[in-house]
Amino acid sequence: MPPGETGHPSQTDESSSDLSGLVKIYSGRSQLFSIRAFLTGAWLDFRSSSAFSKRLFLQNIAQRYRYSSFGLFWAFVPSALVAILLTLGQRDGETPAFGDRIPILIAGTVPPQVYGIFGLIMAQTFLEALNIQRVSLNQYIHLLVRQKIPLEAIMMAGLAESIFGFLMRLPVLIAILLVFNINPALTFPLAFLGIASIICFGSGLGLLLAPWNALSKDLENVMQFFPWFIFLVTPVFVIIKPGNWLYYLQQFNPLTYIFEGTRFLAYGVGTVNSLALFILLPLTVILLLVSWLFCRLCLPYIIERSLT
Template sequence: MKVTVYIPESSMRSPRKMVREMLVDLGSSLGIARQLTLRDIRSQYRQSVLGILWAFIMPVANSVTWIFLSMSGIVKLASTAIPYPLYALSGTLLWSVFIESLNSPLNQTNAAKSMLSKINFPREAIILSGVYQSLFNGFIKVILIVVVFMIVGIYPGWSILFFPFAFLSLVLTGTAIGLMLTPVGLLYTDIGRFIQVAMQFLMYLTPIVFPIPQSGWGKMLFNLNPLTQLFMVCRDVLSGVATNYLTGFFIVNAVVLLLLFISWIIYRAVMPIIIERMNT
């Protein structure tokens, strides 16, 4: 018979046992995550008339603003490999995918508070379900980008086969950063607000609506930003442009996977402490 022991000692003191439990729980959270995802997707638009359209309205409105600014000459932008309206549209849509996955660990955990404080189930399911939902919602946006690209005659070619990896790494990067901030974010709401502010700022340091500057310290900042590698690869692959960011892309991904693993350990270990102090 299975014996479960609860003691005050930190789980860090028996790392082998901890990793074993993490893997077991990850396995058993797959089914739950699937069910939670179905639950959220089903209920998300049931009380809405426009339904899934809302997934597009914000990013499209955002890119329209930038297309207007660029066309009217209010803002002078460097030239882009694809026509600027498409650059801005694909940028803002992909950015919204990234932001959603970044907010997801904190939002999902907050939404599951009442469950977390009453039912003992693998906590991984919450995070995993967030990843699933980001992938699902993101996938719809990607379809939109591809369709618009094709209409104006931009075809991705074989490089599209690489896109799922690029897309996954975009979502996992967001998840890793979001998950890292979640434990403190659950205690202090400052973290949630900080993310909002920081991300607005970060958007302009990433090739979303601005192309990478040709020279100067702006160019350096863009290149130092690890997100640049991810977004450039995503967009280049979608638009069939040869990309020179692959090396950086793989380095960033290796770091992200490590970060994801560490945040996972922290999330698990501190959950009992948070449930104890959380308002339910």
């Protein structure tokens, strides 16, 4: 049986008859020797992992807030605090509480507080999705070595955690829209496609980096400043006017088009590159799928390294 291929215990294999789940066999043989068998195994593992992924998701959420005095309250506290600070730090929606007016903070006809909080929630969602998947192999390597759970269960639990994190921040976004009397656009429901694309993008990038993170500690050092780099090259808090070097840098960042497109779909203000948005939305899903299969290819080597 090719490595990574799954199958039910046969009647002639009495040693594996007591196993209740699927049996995985890893060897030095390339998993791509039979691409059809590789994809079939991935699909079967995906279909069989829903129950365990749900249990793993609930366990992770419970562990995250188990010893916290405020529990789930901490899920949206950072966004709420930044929303309060941005609101108190601006006067009349345009003028800072100190100094002169800063034109770069003007976000069209939308108050900068709304623009900034929306951007912060999207950036937090992206970074959280990336980090959850990035550390997944390290976090559950002991279970993967014992062949207790499929990789797909870990991936699906991570996706569920990312969605949960966004839903916990959503009340902050709704509150800030109500406070500043921002009427949602008719396309508001489509904005959730943008959020889904952000989660897929972050999760796909995290899965792509997960093998490196499991085999080397260098990535942990990179991740110390990576969030600041994202805040620099992505329109999170402010709009950068054309002609600025930072503006041209942001044009190479796919998140720029997704963030601006999601804002436009939510409240109908701003500019959006429709062509780039429609191309990027399916590409983020493709990135997630490719990264998932890439992790399956790397898993035997990661398990071998962890044993040695």
